[in-house]
Amino acid sequence: MTATLTEREHAHFLQTYKRLALEVDHAEGMYVQTLNGDRYLDFLGGIAVNALGHSHPRVIAAIEQQLRRYMHLSNYFYQGAQITFVEKLCQLSGYDRAFLSNSGTEAADGAIKFARAWGHPQGKSTVIGFTGGFHGRTYGALSIMEKPRYKDGMGPFLPDCLVLPFNDLEALRGAMDGTVCGVFIEHLQGEGGIEWATEEFVRELFALRQQHGFLVIADEVQAGAGRTGTLFGFNRFNVRPDVVTVAKGIGGGLPLGAILTTEELAATWGAGQHGTTFGGNAVACAAGLVVLEELENGLMENVRTTGEYLRKRLQELQEEFPAIIRDVRGAGAMMGLGLHLPADPFVQELLNRKIIANSTSETVIRLLPPYIFQPEHVDELVLNLRSIFQTTQA
Incomplete structure (x- = not known):
């Protein structure tokens, strides 16, 4: 039986990374696709690296x-x-x-x-x-x-x-x-x-x-x-x-x-x-x-406009779930959702719903999307966050 990527990595790498349980095949635009065909919306962007998205x-x-x-x-x-x-x-x-x-x-x-x-x-x-x-x-x-x-x-x-x-x-x-x-x-x-x-x-x-x-x-x-x-x-x-x-x-x-x-x-x-x-x-x-x-040719305008849309949608969530969300912070394509609770479980639940984000400073969901993100990507993120917060609040 052929070893998985996870097994092969565990066999030879120094274990310095807490990797996501994703075995990646390819990535394009705002999405990462795994070997088993699942497609994930990427709000991490290679930890702020993939400014133009994947495979531009x-x-x-x-x-x-x-x-x-x-x-x-x-x-x-x-x-x-x-x-x-x-x-x-x-x-x-x-x-x-x-x-x-x-x-x-x-x-x-x-x-x-x-x-x-x-x-x-x-x-x-x-x-x-x-x-x-x-x-x-x-x-x-x-x-x-x-x-x-x-x-x-x-x-x-x-x-x-x-x-x-x-x-x-x-x-x-x-x-x-x-x-x-x-x-x-x-x-x-x-x-x-x-x-x-x-x-x-x-x-x-x-x-x-x-x-x-x-x-x-x-x-x-x-x-x-x-x-x-x-x-x-x-x-x-x-x-x-x-x-x-x-x-x-x-x-x-x-x-x-x-x-x-x-x-x-x-x-x-x-x-x-x-x-x-x-x-x-x-x-x-x-x-x-x-x-x-x-x-130089205008991409930062999309960062500003879509970033402001992201802020607005996150602030709507804050108003809806004040017991969970402390504040909305950052600007453009570098936003954070400050929580009253540890952020890791929410980040994991996003991953379960095929959205990649991460946590920082223990209680902050960090969002670092590629600059090509659009309102429909924000809407997909917010739809899933709302569902997660509703389940938590219940």
Whole structure:
């Protein structure tokens, strides 16, 4: 008897993932299809990666075209696919320079190095993160996070790293001791429960930057690349961070990340001070260019309009089930349904009804659909959520 995919995975993989009980055959648009023919509506989008949905024809065509030219050369060469992608990324973002990586956590670790390289001549090495923040699972990223389940038993972590309470003005002010070189912030936290920074907190952070001299580093790995209806989550606050990290959605489904910064700060790194073998892979850049072009050509308008429709429908559920639903949070294609109860059972029941979502921060149903989602997809989600909540309430 042939072993199932599940059995084969269990036989050879380190068991670091709590996988869904789905053996996938293929995916297209908003749907994932399993080997047994079941079709699932995808409101997770590869954890905020599949911005254009699954198997987008323009992405496939761009990948195929680049594959015929070459797949990999390394960063010893001038490559059109890389350069064209970065030109478009800088044009849309308003930043001058980029370093390409494979992932968000690589971008975060690189940004820590960048902040310390910038602060070194001034004797500044402290890097600050916030509770609820998530920057990845490499050592640098973990060092500026308070996530015991990701960190326990694996220390010590990097020195001179602080994790302050999110949105706590006094804690932020109290950390300004003259040694701070960088402050990492997700203006909209993903793993932290789809929580926005407050206007007051963001204003104070940038005021302290002017007063004390440090870099504000915006982690836009999850909330960026158009997911909230603007290119970056921080656009909501009308601020300009010194450094921005991006990944997930910018690669069109392939591994791609970036560190963005200004011309003024670019000289912080010289030749050899940072690098990567695979970062900025030509095939990934070809796919990523399609994403940026689609964002430029109006896709974010759909994120805004359908995202607002999603918010409206979720708020209707909140009014109908106040004993279950605490609040509706987020923006665009990054929404959360805050519950008074643990979220996992509701996420599992959605899966039983062939809808993929996930939970975060224990009591939040997190929704990260591809940007191509339409009102009919929202209606299908809400119809099933209502049925689940009715059963729970009964």
